[in-house]
Amino acid sequence: MQVQEITGDDVLLDVRNLETHFFSEGSVTRAVGGVSFQVRKGETLGVVGESGCGKSVTSLSILRLLPKLTARTVGGEVRFRGRDLLKLSEGEMRKIRGDKIAMIFQDPMTSLNPVYTVGRQIAEAVEIHTGASRTEALAKAEEMLRLVRIADPERRVKNYPHEMSGGMRQRAMIAMALACSPELLIADEPTTALDVTIQAQILRLIVDLKERTGTAVMFITHDLGVVAETCQRVIVMYAGRIVEQASAVDLFARPMHPYTKALMRSVPDRRRGKERRLPEIPGIVPSLREAVIGCSFAPRCPRATKVCREKTPVLEEQGQDHAVACWHAHEVVSA
Ligand SMILES: Nc1ncnc2c1ncn2[C@@H]1O[C@H](COP(=O)(O)OP(=O)(O)O)[C@@H](O)[C@H]1O
Numbered sequence: 496m497q498v499q500e501i502t503g504d505d506v507l508l509d510v511r512n513l514e515t516h517f518f519s520e521g522s523v524t525r526a527v528g529g530v531s532f533q534v535r536k537g538e539t540l541g542v543v544g545e546s547g548c549g550k551s552v553t554s555l556s557i558l559r560l561l562p563k564l565t566a567r568t569v570g571g572e573v574r575f576r577g578r579d580l581l582k583l584s585e586g587e588m589r590k591i592r593g594d595k596i597a598m599i600f601q602d603p604m605t606s607l608n609p610v611y612t613v614g615r616q617i618a619e620a621v622e623i624h625t626g627a628s629r630t631e632a633l634a635k636a637e638e639m640l641r642l643v644r645i646a647d648p649e650r651r652v653k654n655y656p657h658e659m660s661g662g663m664r665q666r667a668m669i670a671m672a673l674a675c676s677p678e679l680l681i682a683d684e685p686t687t688a689l690d691v692t693i694q695a696q697i698l699r700l701i702v703d704l705k706e707r708t709g710t711a712v713m714f715i716t717h718d719l720g721v722v723a724e725t726c727q728r729v730i731v732m733y734a735g736r737i738v739e740q741a742s743a744v745d746l747f748a749r750p751m752h753p754y755t756k757a758l759m760r761s762v763p764d765r766r767r768g769k770e771r772r773l774p775e776i777p778g779i780v781p782s783l784r785e786a787v788i789g790c791s792f793a794p795r796c797p798r799a800t801k802v803c804r805e806k807t808p809v810l811e812e813q814g815q816d817h818a819v820a821c822w823h824a825h826e827v828v829s830a
């Protein structure tokens with residue numbers, strides 16, 4: 496059975512067979528190789544996988560923020576409330592960005608401009624997207640800084656980004672992203688660069704704001720511990736494809752793909768109170784320059800057999816809302 500599609504009004508984002516390539520002198524990198532998933536209204540979807548597996552390129556493809564000269568989405572659809580974003584004009588797309596879909600990054604300076612005060616930047620986003628007056632927008636900026644729990648917001652609106660700490664800048668970026676009440680927030684490793692205590696605070700903040708505003712969140716991270724704490728559903732990516740998708744509860748209780756299992760073994764052990772990484776998965780993510788024959792995880796997989804090296808497994812439903820792309824899924828779950 497193929498993967499069941501969720502249809503109906505609760506689907507906010509519906510990505511189908513998304514394919515994005517990078518082009519450089521004579522070679523093509525298949526960064527995203529046919530990815531399909533959905534984000535439902537108000538839910539938090541986790542996107543996990545090792546560095547280089549296509550998480551960021553997937554989100555940049557959705558928002559059409561890829562480098563124009565080297566990258567191109569060559570196939571698929573990105574339906575947001577039924578409209579294919581890939582078909583919109585640049586002007587229409589600008590209205591979607593920030594207004595309907597906002598994005599936060601690992602490095603807040605990707606979004607914050609160093610030469611303007613934080614308050615002015617948030618206010619400007621509010622003015623553009625909501626048509627509020629300058630005074631209303633500045634009041635909104637202050638309110639947003641208060642909402643993301645920045646102390647002394649009436650003073651902080653006048654700060655330049657460099658006058659804030661890393662954690663505070665991250666909060667300011669979240670404030671800016673949420674100022675126009677987007678329906679979808681894409682958070683790409685928003686806490687990776689921060690120390691562990693601040694990370695936990697920022698995560699809590701995103702979860703609280705999400706609960707308060709009903710914004711759906713696509714949470715990209717390489718940390719499965721973060722997913723366990725924040726997400727309802729999860730997709731696991733490997734080498735530009737989705738290898739497993741399930742509810743978070745089911746994924747942790749019953750991981751089926753050998754790659755997901757290996758990722759779970761390498762979750763940092765926080766219970767010991769320090770960032771201790773368990774043994775990493777041996778081997779490296781394959782080059783995306785050659786077309787994959789068979790399963791791209793096969794060279795690193797302890798269970799790989801002949802069929803894995805010859806035929807590419809497709810994502811198949813294995814139970815209620817749990818799909819996996821592995822020829823040996825059932826053996827893995829019982830192992
Ligand atoms: N600017 C770029 N130029 C060329 N290739 C890139 C670029 N950015 C990403 N890629 C390719 O796309 C793949 C996926 O990258 P990315 O989505 O950033 O991974 P992730 O976010 O999962 O760490 C990388 O392995 C790399 O091959």
Ligand SMILES: [Mg+2]
Nearest residue numbers: 550551552683
């Ligand atoms: Mg990334």
